[in-house]
Amino acid sequence: MAMESDRKFEEVLEELGASERSLTEEERMSLDERGFVVFHDVLDDGTLCALREKYEELMRKEGASAGMEVHQEQGTRRLSDLVNKGEVFDAVYLHPKVLAAARQIIGRPFQLSSLNARDAIPGEGLQALHADWGRRRADEPYHVCNSIWLIDDFTEANGATRLVPGTHKTGDAPADVLADPSSPHPDEVKLIAPAGAVCVFNAHVWHGGTLNRTDRTRRALHAYYVAREWPQQLNQAEYIRKRTYDRLSPAARYILNV
Numbered sequence: 001m002a003m004e005s006d007r008k009f010e011e012v013l014e015e016l017g018a019s020e021r022s023l024t025e026e027e028r029m030s031l032d033e034r035g036f037v038v039f040h041d042v043l044d045d046g047t048l049c050a051l052r053e054k055y056e057e058l059m060r061k062e063g064a065s066a067g068m069e070v071h072q073e074q075g076t077r078r079l080s081d082l083v084n085k086g087e088v089f090d091a092v093y094l095h096p097k098v099l100a101a102a103r104q105i106i107g108r109p110f111q112l113s114s115l116n117a118r119d120a121i122p123g124e125g126l127q128a129l130h131a132d133w134g135r136r137r138a139d140e141p142y143h144v145c146n147s148i149w150l151i152d153d154f155t156e157a158n159g160a161t162r163l164v165p166g167t168h169k170t171g172d173a174p175a176d177v178l179a180d181p182s183s184p185h186p187d188e189v190k191l192i193a194p195a196g197a198v199c200v201f202n203a204h205v206w207h208g209g210t211l212n213r214t215d216r217t218r219r220a221l222h223a224y225y226v227a228r229e230w231p232q233q234l235n236q237a238e239y240i241r242k243r244t245y246d247r248l249s250p251a252a253r254y255i256l257n258v
């Protein structure tokens, strides 16, 4: 018999439009086998424009403290706690297809862990391959799912994220098994797609930002989810602002765990 918490979770997803039918068989298979899937044209031009404007407005407003609620990183601009920084972000972390993919990966009730932004500035951005979780035993379920929302085109040259397909199944942390996790990996693939696409990935997959060799920045949002029994990257209940809480539906509040 389904537990009460599972039933509630299923109701919430249904209410937010995420159901069995949200993903094709091929998309489900890609998530299981490769560990990621790319959805194209998720953001229309108007939304992209609004997101870019808000992104730059927040960068101007927050200056040197931008990103500090979660993480600041040399050579990048980062923003955190976007749940509370604009209604335009609601449709990102509550997107039905993304929630359906997170369900497929995590397989049990989950919550938003954090909603952040990252862009690699020209000449910067190379990250070591990493997973967003430590080592995982073979009998452990997957705990985390991440999604990268392309606010600019991701190209071969501008610091597109690399992912190593299938590595979620190894349970290994790249730093433990690779001589140099910053070097190119023979099996890595780059996320090359136009702005408006979203890559949802099993966050146990080895991945990382690459070097931006262009003269323009490369912006992305990261909506990150974690199984409900684990702490969030940003404690949403601690950070939630009244005006955010008031505009959200009970289902959205459930995803935030507020």
Ligand SMILES: O=C(O)CCC(=O)C(=O)O
Residues within 6 Å of the ligand: 118, 127, 159, 160, 161, 162, 207, 208, 209, 210, 220
């Ligand atoms: O922005 C990217 O390309 C990936 C970022 C990432 O994996 C991280 O910051 O942990």
